[in-house]
Amino acid sequence: MRKGETTRERILDIAQASVLEKGFGATSIEEIIAAAGITKSGFFYHFRDKNELAYALLTRYVADDMRILDEVFGRAAELCEDPLQSFLIGLKLLAEVLADLPGGHPGCMIASICYQERLFDRRVIELNRKALESMNARFRGYLEAIALAYPPREPIDLDALAEMASCVIDGGIIMAKVMGDSDRLVRQVLAYRALVKRHFSQSQEEVSRPSALAVE
The missing domain is CATH 1.10.10.60 (Homeodomain-like)
Known part of the structure; x- marks a missing residue:
């Protein structure tokens, strides 16, 4: 360099x-x-100015986040071809990655910009919106594959469920920071994992029956 x-x-x-x-x-x-x-x-x-700094920060931050998500869920797909079990493995791996960050997750650049939008120009605000759309699209793709193989136990909005992943991660970061408890973020991700498992397991027996492919 x-x-x-x-x-x-x-x-x-x-x-x-x-x-x-x-x-x-x-x-x-x-x-x-x-x-x-x-x-x-x-x-x-x-x-050139603070807006250009913000744009560079957000670009780098989003690229790092997307890389981590792709690596984690890519690894999960290598471990298991079943879409549901792969997604559950991925969420467990993601929780482990977040737990291993020094001092817990330091914060969310997307949330920081959202809370102070008036400080930024339209280019920064638009990039922030696209960052969330990109994350939501990734989770929507995973959930669509799951729904094809495992029809949900009851009707569910896949867009809302995909967006919930972003809400859980960002909300977990805020909760962990406010409460001074870095484990809160990990627990939120694992709670989301349990919710997805419950919605797409085809019967109560499957929920309780151990699987060689599942990560408990």
Whole structure:
């Protein structure tokens, strides 16, 4: 990585840590410059203004989140071809990834931008919306495959169930941060897993019967 790229990444690392801790409004360009050990002109060489910094932060954050989701559920698909069991394995693996993050999940960039939308231009706000749409589409795809193989026990809105995954993760992050309990996020993901398992298991016997493919 070239020196300019290294400096840019360091600025993004410092800015992301600050934003996730206290929000965009309370994060100043001056403090980022001081922490990065660069001049003001050095900062503006990489980012024209705070909106451009926000766009870069969100782009990187979303790419990392999508990569983690694809790796986790891709690994689950390798372990089991059954769509329901694969999804349940994926959620269990995701819970383990979230539990292993240092100090719990540090926060959600998407939520931070949502709460302070007036600070940003339309480009940043639109990227934030597309980020959620991308996550929802991934979960909707998993659930569609499950519903084809395992008709739900009762009618259910797959779009709402897919969106619930985002709500559970973001809401779990907020709950964990407010309550000072990093395990809350993990418990929320596992509760969502139990809900999906209950909706798509074809009979009560299947819910209680052990499976060699299931991750309990």
